[in-house]
Amino acid sequence: MDALHLLLNRRSASRLSAPAPVGEIRQNIINAGLRAPDHGNLQPWRFVIIENQGLERFSQLLQIASKQAKMDEIAIEKAAKAPFRAPLIIAVIAHCTKETKVPHWEQVVSAGCAVQAMQMAALAQGFNGIWRTGVWAEYPLVRDAFGCREQDMIVGFLYLGTPELKASNKVIAPNSAPFVSHF
DSSP, rough: OOHHHHHHHHOOOOOOEOOOHHHHHHHHHHHHHTSSSSSGOOOEEEEEEEETTTHHHHHHHHHHHHHHTTTTHHHHHHHGGGGSSSEEEEEEEEEESSSSSHHHHHHHHHHHHHHHHHHHHHHHTTTTEEEOOOGGGOOHHHHHHOOTTTOOEEEEEEEEEEEOOOOOOOOTTTTOTTTTOOO
């Protein structure tokens, strides 16, 4: 797939099933994330692979976090089901360095760029995904489980797999006023 076509036609897929990317395809996805723009060569990101039994552990973690947050039963059930939306999740953590001239926000944006690059690499290889974050990324229990320090941030959970539905062909007009202005 040509890179420009890929960039202009990318759509998230919220319904994903097996198979998930494995082997060289998965490594290409990770490697694409490692090529994100990185001021100061800090590599301010960490990737955590969640699959197989990890999906069940993640489900339990989200249930406990939702109960601690005193969510209602519907929200707790939704949290429990969330990890099973795809056969593979890559949690992306902005692993930020305090002692550097590179601002914290740039390090977080760099980790966000890693998520985008990984999703594009998945799409280029015949898979798809959706970048989700949700309230759980802020919960201390979830942050602790992913080894986040005070200055770190979970920037997203990249759900990956085989799309169950064909992506919409709706195209956003490149010169749409709400998106583009001139200075």
